[in-house]
Amino acid sequence: MEAVGIIVEYNPFHNGHLHHAQQARKESGADIVIAAMSGQFLQRGEPAFADKWARTEMALDAGIDLVIELPYVYATAQAADFAKGGIALLDAIGCSSFCFGSEQGAIEPFLNSHQLLTEHAMAYQQLIHEAVQTGISYPKALNNAYLSLVGNGTDFADLTQPNNILGFHYLEAAQKLGSSITPLTIQRIGANYHDPIQAGLPIASATGIRDAFFKGDSVEELSAYMPKTSIASLKKAEKEYGSFGSWEQFYPLLRFTVLREGPERLKLYAEVTEGIENLIYQSAKTADSFEAFISLIKSKRFTRTRIQRMLTHIYTGFTWQLLRSFEAPAYIRLLGMSEAGRSYLNLQKKNIKLPVVSRAAELNDPMGKLDIHATAMYLQGMGSTELKKEFTTPPIYRG
Template sequence: MKAVGLIVEYNPFHNGHAFHLHASKEAADADIVIAVISGNFLQRGEPALVSKWARTKMALAGGADLVLELPYIFAAQKAETFANGAVSILAAAGCDALCFGSEDGDINAFLNTLDFLNENQAQYNHKVKDYMKSGVSYPKALSLSFEEFEGTDSLISLAKPNNILGYQYIKAIQDQKSSIKPLTVRRKNADYHDEHFASETIASATSIRKAIFGEDENADKISQYVPQATFDQLKLYFSEYGLFHQWENYWPFLKYRLLNMEANELQKIYEVEEGIENRMLKAAVSSSSFGDFMEKIKTKRYTWTRLQRACVHILTNTHKEEMYLPQEKASYMRLLGMSLAGREYLNKMKSHFSLPLVSKLSSFKEKPIHLDIKAAKVYSCALSGEKQEKLLKMEFNQPPIYMK
């Protein structure tokens, strides 16, 4: 059975994702789709709107056949580390191809860009360091450095978020000497960060979340932009747990952590660098909300995303040594869900997987998984009483979801 891999967050799964999934399967001429999905906290340093279990159900209903979790150690990370972890899981699961959505939609432009930067790596790195010294953020330094080169008209733009991720996926494939074939499909209508609805049926996840977190916090207003299964899952989740997760739910816990820490303690937390700890400690005292706090700590040097990721790691008390990766590859694959075709694929291919497949948490003791467990505990803190207990129990007791 031929498998195409997708690297996703589905926060939530929408019509654009449905297009990408089916277009990827067609482009790869694949029998099944394997999706590697971020768990409780996401690459941009945000809590997922709904649990990984609810998003797994959305993915399976949308056409995915196997859903594997991207561990916390990779999920709440910069694009390069995020890509390395996800690609290593897809390779271990036997994927023949990886297909991603991009603004350019031309795989040759990505491959040419990778070759170009490999040939000019020393000069490129030097330019990046110079821009960083001037005080700009790392992503901005990468983009500005790339723009300085001549003859890049036929290459991709590294100023666009999906192009950046796509480039890192292809680089990870090359660095890991994987046989996975990279493919891309052009994104439809909505840009990655669009905050407003751009068409009648396609919208970015950002605009969908913004609509959900409107004055009355409900999912009704986004029904035309998501498949029915997603809409149903969102309604069900809200009825069961009474909220959709967002940073403001966690602000009291983050503020408590900051008010009880010294600067030298905060320096030990992953992604807290270069004096930002003093700015954070000062801002925590006078901030009444997470949004207020972020406005006070943001600087030209640090992107909003970088700061949010640091806040996630403060919230989960994740120290720098815990996120150390001797090689940027996953050491396990956690199975969250499967379709009938996915189960058939597992029966045929599982013995060939190059990483252990975890379907029952209690039977696996590999060290990095403790970060996933800790993240799940913190994620559940947005809830209280029986609702919190119910969600947390799923982390330990929920078997892989099977959807025929």
């Protein structure tokens, strides 16, 4: 059996995600689709809208065959490390190809961009260093350096676009890993990454869907943008928790944590740099909402996403020391499978490069224990009394 891999968040699973999964299967000719999905906290430094089990249900009910968890250390990382973790898992589980959605819509520009930056690696790093010294954000410095090398060339990927950036890092990760996995991309259609919902368009961004809900729309009112199975899973999750995940929901606990730790301890947490711990601490003293809090901290140098990742690590207790202790995924955590997915695991078990773990009790290494801890912190933020849900929830099966 051939498998195509996709790296996802499904926050929540919508019609654009369904299109991606269907096209990945079609373009690759694979028998099954494997999704490496973020757990309870996400790449933009946010708690997931719905927990990983609800999102696994959405994926399986929409035709995904295997859902495996992208560990916390990669799921909450900047783009290069997010890609590194996802590609390592897809390679380990035996995917012959991986497919990502992009604004570019063709794979050749990504291959050309990767070759260009590989051939001019030293010059690229020097340009980045010089740009950062001017006080601009690191993502902006990367883009400026890249544009300097590309010049007027038209056969390269546009790395100002969020999905293109991730796609480039997927290729880069596969090359560094020495993997033979084949890269594929499909054109992203419908709404852009951060676009609000537009009436009449069947595909909305996950950001737009979440924003609409938090502004008062019910789950049912968003049904035009998601498969019916996603609506059913979200309604079940809403009944279980009484709400959906957001920083506003988590802010009282985050604020308590920041004030308890103080600046000297805040700087021990991953991604907290350049003295920003003092501003975080002082802002928590005055801001009574998350939006007010982050508005006091963000700047051209410290983007909202970068700050949110810091805050995620502060909230979960993830330190620089822990971050630097991990080099690669140590296991494959199985969250759910279809009948075809189960057949694939049975047929490929001798070729899978990492242990496949189906229950939390089997996660005895530091990376696995971190995932268990992150889930407990997520459930606490959601007001759940079932803090051992990680241990009582088996992989979800759809026969």
